[in-house]
Amino acid sequence: MNLKHVWIVFKKEVKDIARDRKTILTNILVPIVLMPLLFYLLGGGIERMGKDITENITIALSVSSDTEEIRNLLKNDIFAGNPNIKLLEAVEDPEEAVRSERVRFVIDVDKDYAKKLEDGLPFSITVTYDQSNTKSSGSYRIILDSINEYNQKIVKERLKNLNIDINILEPTKVIQKNVAKEKTGGNMMLMMMLPMLVSILMAVGGIPAATDLVAGEKERGTLEPLLTTQSGRVSILLGKYLTVTAFSIVCVISQFIGVAIGFKISPNFLIIGGTGTNNGFNIPPLALLLIVIITITLGMFFSGIQLAISTYARSFKEAQTYLSFLMIIAMVPAYATMMLQPGDVRLYMFFIPLLNVIASLKMVLGNIINYTYLGIAFGTSIIYVVISLIFAASLFNKEKVLFRN
Amino acid sequence: MLEVKNLSKAFGNVIAVNNISFFVGKGKVFGLVGENGAGKTTTIRLLATMLKPTSGTAVLGGHDLVREPEKVRGIVGILFGGESGLYDRLTAAENIAYFGELNNMDKHTLKERIKQLTKIFEMEEYINRKTGSLSKGMKQKVAFARSIVHNPEIMLFDEPTSGLDVTAIRNVHEFIENCKNEGKTIIFSSHSMVEIEKLCDKIGIIHKGKLVDVGTVSELLEKHNENTLENVFVKLVGDKNES
Numbered sequence A: 001m002n003l004k005h006v007w008i009v010f011k012k013e014v015k016d017i018a019r020d021r022k023t024i025l026t027n028i029l030v031p032i033v034l035m036p037l038l039f040y041l042l043g044g045g046i047e048r049m050g051k052d053i054t055e056n057i058t059i060a061l062s063v064s065s066d067t068e069e070i071r072n073l074l075k076n077d078i079f080a081g082n083p084n085i086k087l088l089e090a091v092e093d094p095e096e097a098v099r100s101e102r103v104r105f106v107i108d109v110d111k112d113y114a115k116k117l118e119d120g121l122p123f124s125i126t127v128t129y130d131q132s133n134t135k136s137s138g139s140y141r142i143i144l145d146s147i148n149e150y151n152q153k154i155v156k157e158r159l160k161n162l163n164i165d166i167n168i169l170e171p172t173k174v175i176q177k178n179v180a181k182e183k184t185g186g187n188m189m190l191m192m193m194l195p196m197l198v199s200i201l202m203a204v205g206g207i208p209a210a211t212d213l214v215a216g217e218k219e220r221g222t223l224e225p226l227l228t229t230q231s232g233r234v235s236i237l238l239g240k241y242l243t244v245t246a247f248s249i250v251c252v253i254s255q256f257i258g259v260a261i262g263f264k265i266s267p268n269f270l271i272i273g274g275t276g277t278n279n280g281f282n283i284p285p286l287a288l289l290l291i292v293i294i295t296i297t298l299g300m301f302f303s304g305i306q307l308a309i310s311t312y313a314r315s316f317k318e319a320q321t322y323l324s325f326l327m328i329i330a331m332v333p334a335y336a337t338m339m340l341q342p343g344d345v346r347l348y349m350f351f352i353p354l355l356n357v358i359a360s361l362k363m364v365l366g367n368i369i370n371y372t373y374l375g376i377a378f379g380t381s382i383i384y385v386v387i388s389l390i391f392a393a394s395l396f397n398k399e400k401v402l403f404r405n
Numbered sequence B: 001m002l003e004v005k006n007l008s009k010a011f012g013n014v015i016a017v018n019n020i021s022f023f024v025g026k027g028k029v030f031g032l033v034g035e036n037g038a039g040k041t042t043t044i045r046l047l048a049t050m051l052k053p054t055s056g057t058a059v060l061g062g063h064d065l066v067r068e069p070e071k072v073r074g075i076v077g078i079l080f081g082g083e084s085g086l087y088d089r090l091t092a093a094e095n096i097a098y099f100g101e102l103n104n105m106d107k108h109t110l111k112e113r114i115k116q117l118t119k120i121f122e123m124e125e126y127i128n129r130k131t132g133s134l135s136k137g138m139k140q141k142v143a144f145a146r147s148i149v150h151n152p153e154i155m156l157f158d159e160p161t162s163g164l165d166v167t168a169i170r171n172v173h174e175f176i177e178n179c180k181n182e183g184k185t186i187i188f189s190s191h192s193m194v195e196i197e198k199l200c201d202k203i204g205i206i207h208k209g210k211l212v213d214v215g216t217v218s219e220l221l222e223k224h225n226e227n228t229l230e231n232v233f234v235k236l237v238g239d240k241n242e243s
Ligand SMILES: Nc1ncnc2c1ncn2[C@@H]1O[C@H](COP(=O)(O)OP(=O)(O)OP(=O)(O)O)[C@@H](O)[C@H]1O
Pocket: A399, A400, A403, A404, A405, B011, B014, B015, B016, B034, B035, B036, B037, B038, B039, B040, B041, B042, B043
């Protein structure tokens, strides 16, 4: 191996790819545009839906209970505390009105409620809603809360009239203490998505480059003259290998630029299920460094495998077919662990390629910093890189493979 | 100077090249003729160190093929037929420079050499254009220039005229003549008796991996008592096919 030759090959390949408009466009520029768009559409939709559920609640009385008195009860008493609940015109057919979303809830109140209230008897409020409708079922709690508040208010009044201390209603008082650090509370989505995204992107990012660099070169007839230069095969392979790795890293970075832009446009997308605040992690520098290295080694590991496959393939098409299988294989563990919680990470995961990156990322994003685990992931990653490189080099040196026709 | 000594290459059960020996002197052209699958490409790949011999060796310009493959690569230039094997997104100059750099030429020498080659092949107009946009004839010249950028003393041509039109074939012949006049040692494989006869000082007829006869055109005609090289070929190869 000759480092000068490695560098010459690397420089040439980078130049070559950088001039390939189609590859650059589909792998680097498209994600930068597509990601924000995805965020905007998905995030925007979710945000609008959330707003609609909490801020745009429409109710109506059924015609049968539509009296001045009952309207007053709803408007000025039960739902008075929530300005987002709007009382519309009474409806003929409650079920139809709810189903067709003309109104989110139809309320019926006992006609003689006032008398029952005075007598201390329960009166009924019927709420018609649609459980299968996200908005209707989402807003249902808000309606219930208002009714409960109203109940408590009445109870307190009654106790007061009987001269009883209202504290007897509250034998316990719940004090909330959340152990999740305030800052990370909102990173649920990020914790789920990031490890999956990073690992898949790292695993597949180099595929276009790897296909082109050996199978493509074989097909175009440029590989044979290249092999007759004074540069040894290992140097040629290493130059190509570094190019593929660099390409996969650039792809991941461009995806992240896309995500970052998307986050700016529609920050709510990533914090669904979280408590609100969403910026900043508390990752110590050493852990961060390890994570970055482990992630890059994943790219290197897959670059080696991709080059090996590209070497083995007889043609460009064949390489594409094999490599799309590789893509599927990489996606399985990534999707399978999507719901894995940082606390559920197990030791064995740190020994398995791809899983070790996912597990490390989950752990660190969940603010669990276990250097033993990270160290194992680091060590195994390096070993896998070496194995994949040796594998690729051995295929590249095999006449039977390289000159298969 | 090139000497092949008992060179053999087997791929599993297939013996692609079977114990061949021949000698080519400086400034001489050796023609390899044979049917499809005879072992021409394998022989040339062996001499270019792309394949490792199963047994035997060759000495190229004083370097042993098996023991000093890197040194051999440094003095060998190679040109294939069909596609010109250029990188479309690199300019003509970049294509040539890439091979010069990988053959350990220093920057200054390489720059001068590219200037010189540009002049020789009259590539001034397009030397800085990407080869993907060049005509076939232009690409061919770039490929010629690239194959001799490091000024190799031995040139290997594997069916360089296959699939080319008349003008392109003439260009190849001219290129080979020029290499010969510069004193390079040349091996040249072809299906075409006409061009073999025209260009070669010595001819080797290869059949099923074996070199069935070697000699100058007149030697072969005389020895086999035929009046055309084609007849000699058919006689040798046909005979062997029957046995
Ligand atoms: N990489 C390889 N693996 C296995 N067998 C091979 C390989 N390369 C060549 N062969 C076999 O070796 C024999 C000689 O092939 P070679 O390509 O040298 O012939 P050739 O004379 O160049 O033929 P053509 O005129 O068709 O180019 C053939 O039988 C071929 O199938």
